[in-house]
Amino acid sequence: MVRTSLPTRWLLRVLAVAYVFFLVAWPVGLLVRRTFEGGFANLADALADPQVTGALNLTLVVAFYAVVINLVFGVTIAVLLVRYEFPGKRVLSALIDLPLSVSPVVVGLALLLVYNGRDGFLGSALEENGVQVIFSSPGMIMATCFVALPLIIREVVPVLHEIGDDQEQAARSLGANARQTFWRITLPSIKWAVVYGVVLSLARSIGEFGAVKIVSGNITGRTQTATLVVEAKYQNFQQPEAYAVSFLLVMVSVACLVAVAILRPQREQ
Numbered sequence: 001m002v003r004t005s006l007p008t009r010w011l012l013r014v015l016a017v018a019y020v021f022f023l024v025a026w027p028v029g030l031l032v033r034r035t036f037e038g039g040f041a042n043l044a045d046a047l048a049d050p051q052v053t054g055a056l057n058l059t060l061v062v063a064f065y066a067v068v069i070n071l072v073f074g075v076t077i078a079v080l081l082v083r084y085e086f087p088g089k090r091v092l093s094a095l096i097d098l099p100l101s102v103s104p105v106v107v108g109l110a111l112l113l114v115y116n117g118r119d120g121f122l123g124s125a126l127e128e129n130g131v132q133v134i135f136s137s138p139g140m141i142m143a144t145c146f147v148a149l150p151l152i153i154r155e156v157v158p159v160l161h162e163i164g165d166d167q168e169q170a171a172r173s174l175g176a177n178a179r180q181t182f183w184r185i186t187l188p189s190i191k192w193a194v195v196y197g198v199v200l201s202l203a204r205s206i207g208e209f210g211a212v213k214i215v216s217g218n219i220t221g222r223t224q225t226a227t228l229v230v231e232a233k234y235q236n237f238q239q240p241e242a243y244a245v246s247f248l249l250v251m252v253s254v255a256c257l258v259a260v261a262i263l264r265p266q267r268e269q
Contacts (some may be wrong), residue, residue, distance in 0.1 A: 003126070008014070010023055015150025019082055021112075023240040028250060031204055031243060031246055031247060032247060033249065034239075034240075034243040035155075035240075035243045035244050035246075035247040037240075038240075040152065040236075040243045041240075042240040042241065042243060043244045043248075044182070044246070045241060045244070046240075046241040046244035046245055046248075047155050047238065047244075049241060050219060050221075051221065051229060052226075052229055052233075052241065052244075052245055053222055054224070054246075055224050055225055055226045055228065055229040055245075056165060056226050056248070058137075058223070058225055059073060059206060059225045059226040059227075060206075061175055062137065062140050062141050062144055062205065062212075062225065063135070063205035063206045064146035064206045065141045066141050066145045066197060066201070067148075067201050067202050067205055068149060069141070069145050070145055070148055070149055070151070070152055070201050071152060071194070071197075071201070073149075074139065074149070074152030074153045074156065074197060074201075075149075075152065075156060075187075075190075077092070077096065077153055078152070078153045078156035078157045078160060079160065079182075079186065080091055081153075081157060082157055082160040082161060083160070083165060083168075086256060096150050096153055096154075097150055097154075099110075099146055099147050099148075099149050099150055101152055103210065104143075104147050104208065104209070104211035104212075105214060106209030106214075107143060107146050107147060107210075107211040108143055108210060108212070108213065108215045109214055110145075111133075111134070111139060111143055111211070111214070111215050112214055112215060113140075113144060115133035115139060115215075116134050116209035126231050133215075134215055134217075134221060135215070135216060135217040135219065136223065136225075138253070139215035139216065140212050140215055140216050140223065140225070140227065142215070143208070143210070143211035143212050143215045144205045144212060146211065147204060147205075147208055147211055148200075148201040148204040148205050148208075151201045151204060152194065152197030152198065152200075152201055153197070153202040155193045155196050155197035155200070156190050156194060158193075159189070159190045159192075159193040160186075160190060163189045163190070167185050167189070168185050168186060169182050171184070171185050190200045191195050198259065199256045199257060200258055202252075202253075202256055203252075203253040203256060203257075206226070206249055206252055206253065207227060207249060207253070208225075208227065209227040209228070209231075212225055212228070213228055214228070215217075216228070218232075220232070226248070227249070228243055229242075229245055230242045230245050230246050230249075233245065
């Protein structure tokens with residue numbers, strides 16, 4: 001442990017608090033203040049707007065399917081990376097981090113090039129069979145899955161490394177099959193990593209903007225999510241409703257984090 005003087009420790013604490021305050025607390029606080037400047041009127045007006053309620057419903061649907069898909073594939077890929085050796089393992093691990101380093105707008109454009117019905121690589125064939133991806137919910141879910149893909153995997157992989165595979169080998173030696181070993185040994189050991197990954201994936205999915213804007217077409221009442229409504233309301237000089245929708249999005253993420261923080265000690269005790 002590195003020993004530092006008392007003034008140095010206080011200076012580091014002040015710098016850390018100031019950094020978080022100016023970057024997070026102050027902007028969010030101003031957002032809350034603007035939302036409730038006239039009491040609950042801004043929030044009530046936003047929730048009474050069909051454009052807003054439709055966008056919130058669509059956001060929840062897209063986020064739900066994206067989180068479920070990433071949960072299934074995220075845990076599967078994490079187990080695959082940690083418990084098995086196969087050719088291309090390092091390439092797969094590197095590709096998982098790609099969404100963290102690529103702009104979401106680039107992701108949306110790439111999906112557009114592949115699945116656009118007019119000149120996309122697969123889009124025309126899919127539309128001939130009655131499947132529309134771009135400017136529809138499937139494309140929005142795909143874009144959201146892409147940007148949130150690493151969050152569950154990167155939460156689960158370190159825990160799998162930490163717990164090792166001794167208990168899993170013991171279970172298999174006693175006659176348990178792969179499914180029984182996963183549900184009774186592996187999953188209980190990584191449950192909190194999975195929960196945190198799901199929470200982060202949910203928050204990322206709800207707040208996605210760039211990729212969804214490209215693949216959705218931002219069609220009012222059809223493919224407009226909550227983040228796109230915030231942009232539309234703000235640009236149309238309806239700032240109070242934009243603040244209210246932004247506040248709702250922030251509160252969803254905060255509620256998820258608080259719920260996990262409250263439930264975790266109770267479950268562990």
